């Protein structure tokens with residue numbers, strides 16, 4: 001029983017670590033990746049996933065359960081690559097050992113009949129006894145960076161075996177080992193890496209500090225401790241965008257003040273040129289405008305809001321809302337009336353078109369900014385504790401009649417004031433810029449990069465390398481007076497151990513050079529075959 | 537400049553068409569050329585020595601049965617060389633079309649899918665001329681090379697044509713140039729490598745006695761082992777370039793532009809799939825127990841995944857790579 005178990009385990013392991021199994025697993029890996037491009041993925045865009053599930057009420061939840069929206073984190077995808085890498089380890093460890101041995105071993109004995117090898121050069125006379133000729137051949141081969149050994153054979157003959165091209169196997173092993181290093185680097189990144197995204201409005205009093213609470217959205221690896229995020233604070237001091245006359249963007253650049261134990265520094269960064277801080281990188285993802293709205297309520301109390309409007313198109317039209325939940329508090333009683341809250345929703349147009357409809361900006365730069373606002377009064381629905389979007393007025397409140405639109409939508413230019421029916425006023429004061437940025441740290445990154453560089457180097461060595469052997473047999477020349485002096489006959493054979501179309505030429509050259517004879521094949525006549533059965 | 541580029545592209549397509557017609561004439565009416573004869577020679581006997589020391593590298597293969605380009609295989613030989621001449625004219629016009637695009641846009645001519653395909657096919661045809669220069673005896677493949685070129689260029693012109701425009705800022709980086717240049721070169725060589733791969737399959741089918749349509753294509757193409765080796769050499773050349781472009785330069789650029797070196801957006805998924813499939817091909821070819829025709833099927837499949845990445849992903853999926861999208 002136990003022997004049976006051991007035998008089948010062994011057999012299974014042998015199966016798993018075979019090159020064929022690796023091939024099947026590679027194929028499965030490719031196939032398993034396909035749904036990751038066909039279906040929306042949570043990591044890429046969670047909104048797309050939600051929309052997809054909404055649009056496919058039956059298939060959606062089933063796919064969800066099958067991890068189809070997070071293919072690359074799914075158990076089945078992981079199973080495939082873990083099996084593949086197990087196979088890989090099982091494959092390369094013995095090969096590493098074997099190659100280590102091969103690197104220090106001498107080339108094998110010459111085969112009995114050199115004329116049976118793919119390449120063969122017939123015997124030629126040469127001065128000197130076999131032992132001496134063999135030693136010279138060996139030295140000549142070594143000088144050409146062949147690994148060579150000379151062995152005495154029966155009957156006074158000597159044989160020289162030489163091998164070259166060990167780099168091929170070295171490269172192949174490097175390549176396969178680097179694959180493992182890359183996987184470990186990726187794993188390290190997901191365990192110890194973190195990121196956070198947020199929107200940052202320009203202005204000295206609107207900075208943010210690097211802590212998960214201050215991000216709009218974040219992801220933290222399972223091994224990241226609470227103190228792992230480096231403490232620094234950023235304030236956006238300037239944002240510049242340049243556009244062509246056609247409205248095509250040409251460049252973006254954000255300038256920030258960085259505060260981190262010590263005096264504040266000014267740094268600038270842009271798309272493709274992140275801000276690299278110690279332990280974190282800051283990337284510029286997007287930008288937009290935030291209209292500054294000042295609301296004066298019916299009691300004359302003034303509040304100002306800088307409301308980032310989300311960019312919706314290439315001409316930088318913005319959509320957003322400004323809410324005043326604390327408006328209209330009666331100064332006499334100090335009572336806050338939840339049905340007298342005020343909110344505005346609308347569009348920001350950096351360059352308002354010449355005439356209506358005012359639904360889309362004409363140019364991305366603020367050449368003629370305007371906001372188109374709808375005013376609402378009533379209960380904004382924020383007191384219930386349910387999170388609401390800061391970029392929209394809650395339409396459920398409007399449908400339920402708890403929030404009412406006041407008047408007609410109105411277009412305001414900077415400085416314009418709109419007086420509502422109850423005498424309260426809203427003023428479009430001006431515009432600020434905002435950026436969205438991502439703060440990230442991936443400690444595995446440099447290992448992955450080093451891994452792929454080694455991988456590529458190994459791959460090229462492996463693909464370009466050629467393992468080959470040449471053998472020489474030195475026999476005493478029949479007419480010689482005695483085996484110790486006089487002359488010998490030198491025959492040669494060659495064996496390419498990997499695909500190597502140019503071996504014929506190399507063999508001819510090596511034989512000619514080391515045997516000390518004139519080159520057999522005139523230069524330029526490439527591809528001539530000096531093989532078994534032709535030259536004999 | 538942009539119009540000139542469009543006209544030059546038409547010239548290029550017409551020249552490739554002429555090349556294809558000439559190749560077809562030579563192919564259809566030519567006698568069995570030296571290429572065909574080479575194939576009928578008996579295969580060299582393989583000899584393995586050293587007993588157990590033939591390690592993981594598989595049985596050694598005899599080096600190529602290189603045929604020396606001999607005298608004409610028929611009077612139609614000049615037609616074959618006319619085909620090559622047309623191809624050269626086509627390459628000139630093709631290059632002009634690319635340079636014109638680049639000058640009109642004041643940047644490298646690979647800012648959108650249309651230009652990308654133009655560049656890939658250009659690399660493919662240049663690689664073809666290099667192969668032809670080094671091995672004139674594979675000239676018969678020209679028919680199929682021209683066919684593939686015309687189909688891709690036609691598809692590029694009809695499906696993906698884009699007006700000249702500047703790059704969005706996210707693409708304005710030298711790593712982007714390195715990334716796209718290497719991906720273009722690798723794709724062009726994979727494109728060329730697809731041709732002998734398919735013909736090898738046709739040829740082996742034909743040699744096994746199959747006489748139905750796709751196999752009949754194998755009748756006059758070079759010998760199976762010549763095709764197989766060419767297939768391998770081209771793939772082995774392109775694969776490290778692809779590795780560099782898609783797995784090193786691309787991620788380096790993505791890290792700077794998007795904050796992560798790899799994010800599984802559809803284009804990255806398909807680049808990964810192509811890499812795995814081509815790795816599978818090289819791996820399979822080195823596996824002794826896998827037949828060469830099976831391995832070559834994997835290579836053909838690899839090109840299908842490349843096409844998916846070229847056309848399918850750009851047209852059907854929404855991702856960060858979609859060139860049409862503007863950063864906002």
Ligand code: HEM
Pocket residue numbers: 016017018019020022026084085087088089091092171172175176179458459462463592593594812814815816818819822823
């Ligand atoms: C992680 C997935 C793997 C990938 C992407 C991969 C890729 C490759 C590639 C591209 C080659 C050809 C280039 C070269 O010779 O270096 C190759 C060859 C090879 N692989 Fe893999 N491989 C993988 C896993 C494995 C496994 C699991 C084994 C062992 C069972 C293995 C054993 C070999 C061997 C022996 C060669 C042949 C070397 C030669 O003689 O040319 N590989 N592999």
